[in-house]
Amino acid sequence: DAGVIQSPRHEVTEMGQEVTLRCKPISGHDYLFWYRQTMMRGLELLIYFNNNVPIDDSGMPEDRFSAKMPNASFSTLKIQPSEPRDSAVYFCASSLGQGGETQYFGPGTRLLVL
């Protein structure tokens, strides 16, 4: 298996623009997680899905952030409009089974909002 796939790997955009991050989880994994990592705040869980259904979005910073999982092999995290403080590395992870189990991370998307 190729592991968790994320795209793009790097994104530079201007404040106010829409940003869409993409994730393909490991085939057969029922759980998908979106994290944000910054130097100041470390690794933060934004939202996670179970069988394509959002379960907990309490970590989503504000309404500018939204996530979808239209099918078992694809998820998006959208920021609209983007702001400089959204600059971070965004990771997608997936896990098998009932959750609370080992999560496998993608390589991340490094986002810079100017």
Next chain:
Amino acid sequence: GESVGLHLPTLSVQEGDNSIINCAYSNSASDYFIWYKQESGKGPQFIIDIRSNMDKRQGQRVTVLLNKTVKHLSLQIAATQPGDSAVYFCAENGNRDDKIIFGKGTRLHILP
């Protein structure tokens, strides 16, 4: 504990020596623990895990020790190599829901 990356503790170890990275976890209800390694520019990578019914588990060159009495977890790396340079995170399943909670992380620096 929650992951706050303001200042990562750093452990400097001579190449070839053993490394011990410690983690104090927060929730006594946690029954599953994981160590992750994050190299520069990459996502966290699973190293080893342990369940609360065990106090020790060994992998290849790595050993995890769990002390539930004092809520302490450690990762031992034998014969540390330059490729072991990374930030190491412990994680726990806290409330036994679907989430895992990441610790602050420790940076391991290998001295030549």
